[in-house]
């Protein structure tokens with residue numbers, strides 16, 4: 358079938374006024390961005406609908422990309438037809454005929470946004486329905502749970518017919534919720550946390566603490582590759598790479614072993630808060646979930662958080678490893694995450710890390726360090742890399 362347009366629905370009904378404008382603009386930006394390698398397509402907005410005019414581009418390739426645009430609730434490959442009832446009838450039949458597998462039941466739903474159209478919606482339903490029933494002897498009408506709905510939209514700008522509705526990823530368009538700085542390690546969890554934040558409409562930047570030569574260039578490349586996976590859902594991701602060796606070395610030399618992880622994390626927070634302020638991020642996000650490892654108890658989170666005032670979002674906090682792994686497979690980060698390269702945490706594992714670290718003790722141990730100078734040096738040495746999506750690479754059909 359040669360489709361003419363992809364009709365995009367985003368129905369967040371609660372959106373009104375300025376919010377709605379912002380939502381639509383951000384959505385249009387995301388749609389244009391994922392489709393930028395399709396030179397012929399045009400994106401058009403009209404009263405709560407968005408259309409991608411295909412002008413000969415392949416509908417299925419375009420739809421594959423749309424599956425990654427947050428804010429889209431569903432979309433339909435659609436044909437544009439002449440508004441007269443004869444052509445509506447014929448083209449609707451043609452469309453339902455080519456569905457594979459052949460539907461056993463259907464119903465016609467007409468929306469007549471153009472009230473000047475002479476035939477009422479119910480009448481259009483009846484005429485088209487009868488035509489399909491006559492032409493396809495095995496099909497039946499089911500108004501409650503049809504296998505296929507033939508959608509006919511009669512609008513001033515054109516008449517559209519579609520038979521398939523494909524679910525989009527939902528969520529909010531990237532960019533409507535402000536900016537968040539994600540602490541991105543090479544593990545399974547933090548890329549999933551980043552994806553969940555993107556789904557809530559944030560613009561994502563990432564920060565990674567790199568301890569060269571304790572951690573290798575390959576470990577850093579893995580983090581870049583993970584950030585790159587996220588760009589498929591969120592456009593460009595800026596990656597802030599923080600030199601962390603000096604901080605780790607000093608902590609190891611001057612602080613008690615059971616508090617190494619706690620103090621290291623407090624430094625990550627301090628540096629992240631400063632980088633967030635520089636880059637305009639209103640919150641940090643991490644891949645922590647409650648009770649997974651020693652550093653992820655409530656007491657530990659509290660002691661770590663005490664050194665910052667910026668909110669720390671933990672989208673995975675109530676999820677278990679199976680749920681998290683499941684998402685990481687779907688978003689295609691799992692295989693990368695399990696590559697066995699060392700992370701700054703893995704080269705820094707004390708035998709008995711404290712599970713319920715006390716903030717006052719951590720603060721006392723840190724007196725042995727020049728915290729301010731170490732943080733300043735790390736922030737100043739931070740290198741920003743722009744990770745952008747490559748437009749022509751194939752995307753898997755993940756959902």
Ligand SMILES: Nc1ncnc2c1ncn2[C@@H]1O[C@H](COP(=O)(O)OP(=O)(O)OP(=O)(O)O)[C@@H](O)[C@H]1O
Nearest residue numbers: 540541542544545546547564565566643644645702
């Ligand atoms: N080197 C790092 N750079 C940036 N963020 C980090 C780094 N190491 C840890 N983090 C952040 O701290 C969180 C908790 O780290 P921990 O090592 O306990 O990870 P985890 O539960 O294995 O998570 P992940 O799978 O994301 O590594 C991570 O999810 C990540 O957000």
